[in-house]
Structure formats: C-alpha cells, structure tokens
Amino acid sequence: MLKPVYLTEDDAVAIIDQRRLPLEVVWLKLRAVSEVAEAIKTLAVRGAPAIGIAAAYGVYIAVKDFTEGYDAFYERFRKAKKLLASTRPTAVNLFWALDRMERVLKENPLLPVHKLVKKLRAEAVKIQEEDLESCIRMGELGAELLPDGARVLTHCNAGALATGGYGTALGVVRKGYEKGRVELVWVDETRPLLQGARLTAWEMEYEGIPYKVVTDNMAGFLMSKGMVDVVIVGADRIAANGDTANKIGTYSLAVLARHHRIPFIVAAPVSTFDLSLSRGADIPIEERNELEVLEFRGVRVTPKGAKAYNPAFDVTPSELISFIVTEKGVIEPPFSKNIEALLRNEDKV
C-alpha cells in the first residue's frame, strides 16, 4: 500500500515529493524539523491527514536526540510545534496531531526524557496507523452509499497521497470499485496546483480504476448531461454545524450537485472536526501566492503586470452536504445534533 509519508528505521521522515508527481517519483528523507516544515509549506507533502502525520513525525525528530531535563525538553518540543503549526492555517488535522503529541508530554511529567522520546515515536507511528485504519473503515462505510455503476466525481486529491495511506474520498472510491460499484471516476483537475490531474489521476492509473480527467469548469456540464451519480470529496476542517472547508472549488461543486439533485458526500476522519468553531465562516482560509494562478507549472500564462487572487480553500455550508462519512459512522442531517452525538460517543470509547 502506498504511504506518502513514513518514519524510516533510522528516524528520517520519508516523503514522496508530491510537487514532482506524476512525471517523477522522488522520495525525500527529511532529518530536521525545519525540513519537515518546509515540505508542508511547499506542498511536497499535502492533504489534511498526511500533513498531520508529517507534523507528528516532525516534532518527534525535533526532540529525539536530546536528553536534557523535562522542562528544557518540553521547551524544545514547544518551539518545534510552533514552527510546524505555522506552516498552513486551514487543515485542522495539523493542530490536532501536534496537540496529541503534546499530550504525551503533558501526561508524563515524571518520565525520564529518553522514555518520553520512545513514547513520542510510538504515538506518531500510531497516528499514522490509526489514520490508515480509519481510511479503510471510511471506505467500507462510504461504499455502502454508492449506487451500482456509480460515476463518481471527485475534486483535488483525497487519496492515499493525502493521508496515512488509502485515502478518504478515494478510499470510498477504492472500496466501491473493489465491490464492483464504481463504473467511472471523473477527476477534476483542480487548478491552480492540479492535485486532481497530477495526483488523483496517478492513483487511479496505479490502481487500474477507470477515470477521466476534466477541467474544473466541466462539472456542471457533466451533471446536466446525467453523467455524474455522486460527488465525493475530502475535508480540511469541519465546524460543529457540519460546514466543511476543503480545496477551492468544492463549494461550487456542492452548489452544482444540489441544483442537479446529486448526492454530495464528504469523507473525513473525526480528527477533521473542529468543535471550537460553531460554523464554517470562522475557519481561516489560506491565501497563497498569486503566481500559482498566473503561471501553469512554471509556464507563465498571463500578461506582464497581471494580478491574481488565490484563496486555497472554500467553505461548503452543511445544508449542501448529503452525508459526512467518518471512521466512526456515517453522519446525516441534521448535522449539528448528529455530529455532537457521534463525537460524544467517540469520547466515551
């Protein structure tokens, strides 16, 4: 199974450089937390769950070689955590994974530091393992929602590359295809960075799942012709009421799906929920460099002097969402109530 990030036996953070896919498959071995931060910032590793995992490994390698006292050790951890938390603002899994790593320190103030280091390593690996299990579970639950012969439209890449392995939205596609329910995947190319054309297409090609790439502006046409049965996307952060931040363009798809009465499914692990935010309008939206729009894979396409706007995410209000598939169960409307119920149950487990 393809894992876009893992910890090597000698404690390097290995990542597949997603900026260079699909034409080159290059693995990087990162040995400093600053390198991990840079890899997240520049999208060498991307996808909400995957950056959470990379960050967990990142704080681990930042502190693993130090054996000073608890306070100095914690201070070092905190600095690394701050650096990693500053890389990208929207996906909450990043902060969730870092907080989970910090809990190891908080809960073990009396443990010798070399034992803390071991515990941190185990926790980071566990975050990845749990994510993979979650994805497979989401795949099973989500596949049940697919009609037979489904033509699925997806946006960006919520696949193995975006997670600990297997994928969220593409996990549902994988499992659905395995069960013979998926006929075709429409892959939105997902400008400006083409995560669909580059990464999702690469995963579909790798798995032999039938797919066609389309430009983002073709979705409405496909729906109007009855060529799309269901839309499935991942998520970067979900507010308490179900409003969902995801890659720019997701909101347009949700409006189009509603107009054509096509189910719109979000697949995301429970670590994607941010119950501190009551609604999606409070989710911070990353704005990226305008050159990503003005250029196309480094080829300038706009005139000298051109300006662009480049929000990297948008928020889909929960009214436009049919189901949220998590590893703990499928959530249906009314979302506020049902999200709370599912997560409360989760806390008890």
Place this chain on the structure above:
Amino acid sequence: MLKPVYLTEDDAVAIIDQRRLPLEVVWLKLRAVSEVAEAIKTLAVRGAPAIGIAAAYGVYIAVKDFTEGYDAFYERFRKAKKLLASTRPTAVNLFWALDRMERVLKENPLLPVHKLVKKLRAEAVKIQEEDLESCIRMGELGAELLPDGARVLTHCNAGALATGGYGTALGVVRKGYEKGRVELVWVDETRPLLQGARLTAWEMEYEGIPYKVVTDNMAGFLMSKGMVDVVIVGADRIAANGDTANKIGTYSLAVLARHHRIPFIVAAPVSTFDLSLSRGADIPIEERNELEVLEFRGVRVTPKGAKAYNPAFDVTPSELISFIVTEKGVIEPPFSKNIEALLRNEDKV
C-alpha cells in the same frame, strides 16, 4: 482600436495569432483559404464573431483571382465555403457570415465575375464594420444594466480579440468602465486553453481596467463572499428560446449566479441567434482533443496513460439568463416571445 483580424490592402487576411498571446504578439498574413481554415481550426483566430469575419475574408480570397464564368466561379466559392464551414461546429456566426457572402452571388447572377469579386470584398469588410458598430452599441446598452461600482465576473474572452473589435461581453465592460461603473473585473482563467488568463487579461492590461485573474473553480467562493455583482459572458449560438451555447464553464457560472441571486448577462450580436433550433439541446457541441486537458502548452501534467474528456462548449438554459444584450436592444424574459419580436422587427428594417 485593436482588430484581431482585417483584410490588408493587398488582400491578405491579417490575424493576430491568439495561440501565442499574451507573451508574444505575432501577426500572420494568410493568402490562401486553406490557411484561413487552419487558423480557425487551431484557434489562431477564435471567438464567434471573429471567426465569422475571418471566414468571410476567407471565401473572398478563395475566389478573388478567378474570372471564369458565373457557374464555375460559384462552384469555386461553394468549395471554399464548405471547407471553412467544416472548421468548427458550434458558433453559428461562422455559418451566418458564409451564408451572407453567398447571398451576394445568389442575388447577382447576371453580374460580371470581376464585379462580383468587388461586391464580395465589400460585403466581407461590411460584416466586420457592422460587427464593430454592433459591439459598441451593445456596450452602450449593456453598460446601463451595470450597478455603480460593479465587480464583473467574465469567462473566456468575449473581447476585441473575439470580434471585429471592441468585444461583446468586454464591450459592455469597456463602456461600463468608461462611464465609471466598473470597479473590478474578475477574469476566469478558462481552462483548458486559458482564453481568460491569456486574452482577457491582456485586453484589460492594455486598457488599464482593474482586474484579477482567478481559476475557474473560484467563482462560487467569490460569489458566496459577495465579491461579484454581475456575470457577463458572450455566446457562440443562441436558440430560439434563448438557450445559449458558450465556452465550457459558462453553464456552471449561470447555476452559481442563480444560487447567489446575481444577474447573469449574455452579450451577443443578432447574428448569434439560430432560430432554426427551438432549444439549446439541439446545438452541436464541439469536442476537442483530450491533449488540451492532459497537457498545457506542451507541458504534460497528467500521468502516462491518462484519459480526458474535452467538450469545448456547454449550453445555459434561458431560465438562468437575466438579460441578452444585442445591438438591437436588450432582451428580457420571456425569451422565446421577446427574441422573436426583436428579430422580426430586425427583418423589417
């Protein structure tokens, strides 16, 4: 005033090579009808009105040097017309302009051929001049529909480059800006061929009209944030009921505009109407080479083996259109009735 196509004094069809804009400004001088057909097919000249004009010049240069008898001359004309008509299927202005040129022959069977040649030249030039006048008139009529401080979103290029000069949708923008009503133009980049990022941005830059380029999938986000006051697009063919074929992605914008209660305006000369088609579903939609989606400017973005789908146009049902601006007046719903009334009136003039 920029004209993307014109007839030189020595009877070459001069066109600005729109494939190479905005980074290079290269003019081509075409001296054979086959060259004109190739230029239309490969989008060196594009935009519904502009390809009508180029085709009119094309049939003229195909026959201008022949002085055989009427029947042989007509046969030569017909062959050239057939070649040009085969270049692109969707924009009706192409067929309209060719039919208008043929009418010169039909109506003057007794004229000496050298006089017919002169008449054909004059007719082709007149088609361009009338188109320019129409665009300016549409600009005036359309600008009246803009709110003060309008932030206008447009798709593809319906500008000077797409017409005899001045533009349809961008004619409205130009005139609106001149009147102080346009604050900002959101330029959809318009994948796969980036006519927005390349051509509309170039025209806006040239005119000093404030604009920002966005990827096509950002339109919904902009609308949800209240950053778009009106959407204006051109058209390639309008059926008798007002259903409008235009660049792929237009339909998605129309659905989004309706969802956000934003006016959606189509600007097109009356030559764009095809009353032989009662509804948009009958408009032929050009499908182009999948490489346009799989690559960009020769840069491969998708994995080896990838497949794509590439419809070049879509159809927006008239229910989603607020106004159709023509040079003869602004048409409001109910469109079937009002289109017929306007065009009947036009026939009388």
